[in-house]
Amino acid sequence: MATTLQPASRDGERPPPAPxxxxxxxxxxxxxxxxxxxxxxxxxxxxxxxxxxxxxxVFVYSFGARxxxxxxxxxxxxxxxxxxxxxxxxLEITARSLGYAxxxxxxxxVVGYPFAYYLATRSARVRGALLVLVMIPFWSNLLxxxxxxxxxxxxxxxxVRALEAMGLxxxxxxFTPFAIVLGLVYGFLPFMILPLYAAIExxxxxxxEAARDLYADGWQAFRKVTWPLSRPGVVAGSILVxxxxxxxxxxxxxxxxxxxxxxxxxxxxxxxxxxxxxxGAALSMxxxxxxxxxxxxYFRSGGRxx
Amino acid sequence: xxxxxxxxxAGTAHPTVAPAGTPAVSIDxxxxxxxxxxxxxxxxxxxxxxxxxxxxxFFSLLGPSGCGKTTxxxxxxxxxYPTSGSIRIFGDEVGLLPPNRRPVxxxxxxxxxxxxxxxxxxxxxxxxxxxxxxxxxxxxxAEVIELVQLGGRETRKxxxxxxxxxxxxxxxxxxxxxxxxxxxxxxxxxxxxxxRQAMQLELKQLQERVGITFIYVTxxxxxxxxxxxxxxxxxxGVMLQVGAxxxxxxxxxxxxxxxxxxxxxxxxxxxxxxxxxxxxxxxVLRVANDRDVGTDVTVAVRPEKLGLRxxxxxxxxxxxxxxxxxxxxxxxxxxxxxxxxxxxxDPPVRLRVRQGNAPGVEHFAAGEEVRxxxxxxxxxxxxx
Numbered sequence: 001m002a003t004t005l006q007p008a009s010r011d012g013e014r015p016p017p018a019p020x021x022x023x024x025x026x027x028x029x030x031x032x033x034x035x036x037x038x039x040x041x042x043x044x045x046x047x048x049x050x051x052x053x054x055x056x057x058v059f060v061y062s063f064g065a066r067x068x069x070x071x072x073x074x075x076x077x078x079x080x081x082x083x084x085x086x087x088x089x090x091l092e093i094t095a096r097s098l099g100y101a102x103x104x105x106x107x108x109x110v111v112g113y114p115f116a117y118y119l120a121t122r123s124a125r126v127r128g129a130l131l132v133l134v135m136i137p138f139w140s141n142l143l144x145x146x147x148x149x150x151x152x153x154x155x156x157x158x159x160v161r162a163l164e165a166m167g168l169x170x171x172x173x174x175f176t177p178f179a180i181v182l183g184l185v186y187g188f189l190p191f192m193i194l195p196l197y198a199a200i201e202x203x204x205x206x207x208x209e210a211a212r213d214l215y216a217d218g219w220q221a222f223r224k225v226t227w228p229l230s231r232p233g234v235v236a237g238s239i240l241v242x243x244x245x246x247x248x249x250x251x252x253x254x255x256x257x258x259x260x261x262x263x264x265x266x267x268x269x270x271x272x273x274x275x276x277x278x279x280g281a282a283l284s285m286x287x288x289x290x291x292x293x294x295x296x297x298y299f300r301s302g303g304r305x306x
Numbered sequence: 307x308x309x310x311x312x313x314x315x316a317g318t319a320h321p322t323v324a325p326a327g328t329p330a331v332s333i334d335x336x337x338x339x340x341x342x343x344x345x346x347x348x349x350x351x352x353x354x355x356x357x358x359x360x361x362x363x364f365f366s367l368l369g370p371s372g373c374g375k376t377t378x379x380x381x382x383x384x385x386x387y388p389t390s391g392s393i394r395i396f397g398d399e400v401g402l403l404p405p406n407r408r409p410v411x412x413x414x415x416x417x418x419x420x421x422x423x424x425x426x427x428x429x430x431x432x433x434x435x436x437x438x439x440x441x442x443x444x445x446x447x448a449e450v451i452e453l454v455q456l457g458g459r460e461t462r463k464x465x466x467x468x469x470x471x472x473x474x475x476x477x478x479x480x481x482x483x484x485x486x487x488x489x490x491x492x493x494x495x496x497x498x499x500x501x502r503q504a505m506q507l508e509l510k511q512l513q514e515r516v517g518i519t520f521i522y523v524t525x526x527x528x529x530x531x532x533x534x535x536x537x538x539x540x541x542x543g544v545m546l547q548v549g550a551x552x553x554x555x556x557x558x559x560x561x562x563x564x565x566x567x568x569x570x571x572x573x574x575x576x577x578x579x580x581x582x583x584x585x586x587x588x589x590v591l592r593v594a595n596d597r598d599v600g601t602d603v604t605v606a607v608r609p610e611k612l613g614l615r616x617x618x619x620x621x622x623x624x625x626x627x628x629x630x631x632x633x634x635x636x637x638x639x640x641x642x643x644x645x646x647x648x649x650x651x652d653p654p655v656r657l658r659v660r661q662g663n664a665p666g667v668e669h670f671a672a673g674e675e676v677r678x679x680x681x682x683x684x685x686x687x688x689x690x
Contacts, residue, residue, distance in 0.1 A: 209385055210418035212405040214432035214479065224431070228422050 062281035070275030081282035090266075090283070097263040100177065100252075101245035104184040108192035108241045109234065111185070116196035116233070117226075120203070131197075134190050146183055146254045153179050153255070175257030183251040188244055192237035199233025200226075239298040243291050263287055328397045329358040330487050330519040331382055336391030338377050338543075351377040353543040355391070359487075359521060364513050366522045366530040369540035370566070375523045376491060378540070382521065383412045383489050396486060406435070410487040411480035415495060417472050419464040425451075425475050426460040432483040450482040453512070470501050477512070487519045494529065506532050527567045531555065539563050555608075560690050564606040571612075571657050572688075573605045583687065586651030591626045592682035604688045609660040611684035614644060614670055615677045627679035628655060632672050639663065644670065646678055 062081055065073045084090070119130050137145060151157055153173040163170050173179055203226065211221035227234075249264030256262070263283065270280030338352040352374040359365045367375035380386045381393060384405035393401045400408050411432065420428050426447060433443045451457055454474040464472055473493060480488055494502045494509075510533045513520045524530050530537050531551040538548040539562075547559045558564035561572065575583035577597045583605060584590050593605055617629055630646040633656075641660050648655040657678050661667055670676055 204416075204418065206414055206416060206418040207420060209405070210412070210414055210420070211431070211435075212385075213383060213410075213412045214483070215406045215435035216431075217404075217406055220435060225420060 058281045058284050061277050062285050064278040064281075066276050066278055072277045078278075081278040082286075084279055085282060085286055093261055093263055093266050096260070097246055097248075100181055100184065100262060101242050101248075103181055104188065104245040105192075105238050105242045107181065107185050108189050109238060112189055112192035112196055112237065113234075116193050117200050119193070119197050120200040121205075134193055137190065142187055143250055143254075146187070146251055149179070149183055149186065150174060150254055153182075174255065175260070177256075177260055179255040180252050180260055180262070183255045184245045184248060187248075187251060188241045191240040191244070195236035195240060196230065196233040199230040199236075203229055235298055235301055239294055243294060246290065247287055325397070328361070329394075330361040330363075330396060331357075331359040331521065332392075332394040332397075333357040333359075333378070333382075334392045334394070336378075336381065336388045336393060338374075338381060338386060339389045350543050352381070352388075355543075355545055357538060357545065357548065359519060360536075361396075361519055362517055363535040364510065364520045364522065364533055366524060366534040366537045367540060368524055368527060368530040368537050368567075370525055372542075373540040374543040375525075375540050379412075379489050379491055379521060379523045382487070383410060384408050409485060410489055411483050411485040412489040412491065413476045413480050413493045415491045415493065417464075417476040417493075417496075419472060419475055419479070421464055424461050424463060425456060425467070428464065428475055429479045429482050431479065436483070446482050450478045453481070453516075454478045469497050470505065473497065473505065477509075481516065481518070485518060487521060488513075490520060490522045492524055493522075494524075494526075502529075509533060531567070539566065541566075556684075557686050558606060559688065561604060561606075561688050564688060569609050569658065569660075570606050571609060573607070573655050573657075575603055575605050575687075577601045577603055585628070585648075585655050586653060587628065587648045587655060588650065589626075589628050589648075591685060593685050593687050595687040597687070604690070605685050606688055607657075607680060607685040609643070609658040610641075610662075612657060612659040612678050612680050614646075614659055614661060614668070615679060616668075617675045617677045619677070621677075622679070624681075625679040626682050626685070627677050628657065630655075630657065630676055630678055632670050632674050632676055635670065635672055642669065644676075646676060649675070 060074065061072060063077045063079070065076045065078050065080070067073050119127060119134075122130065153159060155170075155172075155174070157173075159173060160170050207225050207229070208221050211225045212218075216224060247264050248262060249268060252260060252262040253265050256265075267280050267283045267287070270276045270283065274280075334356050336352060336355045337350065339348040339350050342348050355374075355378060367378055369375045377386060381388050381401075382395075384400070384403055384407075387402055391401075392399055395409060405412075420431065423431070429447050429450060430443050433446060438446075451460060454477055456471065456474050456478060459467065459471065464475065467475065473496075476493065490509075494505050497505060506529055509520075513533075522530070522533065531554075534551055536548060536550055537554050539546045539554060541562050547554060547563050549557075554563065555567055558567065558570070564570045564572070573585050575585045575591065575593075577595060577599050578584050578590060579599060580596065581592060581594055582590050583593050583595065583603060585605070591605065595603060597603055615627075621627065628646075628648050629650075630648045632644050633647055634645040636643040638660075641662050644659040644661070646657045646659055648657075659678060
């Protein structure tokens with residue numbers, strides 16, 4: 001027995017080089033990453049030209065100064081624009097945007113969750129049909145659809161007419177916070193429903209049965225099992241609704257009035273009518289920061305549960 | 307495992323006292339129909355099932371997939387409601403009660419452990435839902451963790467446990483509630499063979515110690531035979547036979563039961579009188595039956611009940627015997643399997659014989675003439 005256990009190299013010959021020599025492995029990895037770069041190049045170029053460069057321009061402009069004629073002067077770097085973010089008007093508009101965005105997110109969640117749950121528990125055929133219904137609005141432009149709401153909510157629109165016909169006092173619907181939040185919910189509800197659907201669809205419903213078996217009533221089973229396990233979808237959906245609502249431009253512009261200005265419109269007005277590009281740029285950077293923080297919160301909390 | 311017992315039922319949600327001798331579960335004429343696929347006919351999953359399960363027994367529902375055993379279990383658990391018939395647990399009608407209002411708990415096939423909760427919180431779940439006081443919950447969770455030997459893993463999440471440990475958590479989570487009946491849906495199906503065999507023994511011992519009625523669903527006949535006090539064999543929604551494992555194995559009533567449980571030889575025969583039948587080679591076998599003279603019947607006999615002898619040896623008249631020739635010999639290690647065809651008869655009787663590989667047992671080769679013989683009560687006449 002002992003002799004057969006002796007290493008083969010004892011007979012004087014060198015063993016052949018192992019196929020897994022480290023040098024070869026590193027070379028293969030390098031070649032692999034070169035190929036990866038080549039495949040990623042077009043989108044990388046696209047992102048640099050159309051995203052990184054404009055963002056850098058806005059970033060640089062936010063430190064510029066405004067000449068008396070409204071021209072942006074670069075070179076005389078200043079933090080003035082950022083200091084003006086504390087202006088009461090800016091704070092009021094920010095608070096309003098935040099409020100509308102949070103309310104929109106909450107309504108989307110309350111409306112979207114039961115629908116997503118219903119969707120996820122249907123047969124494959126019904127599910128497909130309902131998913132198409134959720135996505136149909138995307139086939140036409142948001143601007144066009146928002147104008148449709150303007151007609152619907154206007155003083156000649158069916159809602160106001162119906163109130164009149166019933167002899168009730170008519171109310172102003174258009175150009176109110178109600179109209180804006182309605183428009184935002186309408187526009188962004190699918191962004192809430194889809195991630196919720198994905199999360200609930202993945203849920204193992206025998207867990208709900210287990211909870212019921214362990215003396216939980218329907219509501220307790222939902223609260224203790226379904227809800228916590230669908231949380232990644234709740235977080236993803238909320239962020240996908242909150243971010244575009246916070247920076248919304250089209251909806252408040254068309255459905256809102258002068259007293260419901262949101263940040264998006266305010267930024268645009270700084271660039272176009274007020275001709276104050278540095279301040280507009282500083283505002284944009286501030287909005288970007290808020291969205292970035294929200295996204296980080298999402299990845300932190302979502303990542304742990306997925 | 308220590309002197310742990312679940313006999314103390316203080317604090318359970320179901321203090322009903324049933325008169326002695328009341329079945330733990332009584333199923334009476336239960337039918338379950340599911341709506342068929344679009345436009346199709348309704349599917350009958352369980353067909354007029356009547357069954358009494360005795361308090362404290364280990365009862366198995368055995369059958370192939372789709373035979374209605376899981377549907378039956380789910381109706382007892384409250385996850386399906388019977389289309390008609392009644393289900394009583396210790397005398398109380400539960401047919402239409404939701405699961406949380408039944409004094410039973412379930413160990414699910416895939417365990418269904420809550421992935422977002424620790425072992426401890428999984429086990430405590432049922433007690434907390436019943437509003438049991440915190441220190442009582444702690445005491446009972448600790449007790450059951452000791453019972454299933456999960457000490458030291460209280461704060462792990464289910465995905466950090468092995469399959470066997472998850473299985474124990476699932477058991478503990480059900481047992482901590484001191485259910486009157488524990489329902490188990492193929493709980494060992496996901497485990498590998500060695501672990502499954504170890505868990506079979508452990509489950510049986512656990513059941514004896516806690517004294518709770520177990521209703522166990524399985525498609526594995528060996529598992530059912532090993533663990534059960536009684537077995538009900540089901541096929542296509544119908545219960546074919548119920549009885550002790552020995553009874554089911556030795557006295558199968560139908561072809562399906564004989565075939566599904568273990569290996570069996572089936573012989574076509576004609577009834578001679580109430581105590582004997584004749585097979586195709588003219589041999590008369592001593593098999594009790596209640597059929598009319600002249601009817602064709604099927605006789606079943608297990609391969610391991612058969613013995614082989616040289617054809618020229620002295621005949622033992624207390625045994626039934628068939629003269630045949632060995633077609634094939636297969637060495638199995640612990641046994642030797644022979645395939646033997648009768649010398650006469652059309653079609654000839656074919657028998658599989660299984661002899662233990664013990665010292666002194668004579669071996670035969672293919673082509674040799676043999677006498678296959680058995681003790682008459684080994685054979686039984688099937689109903690179909």
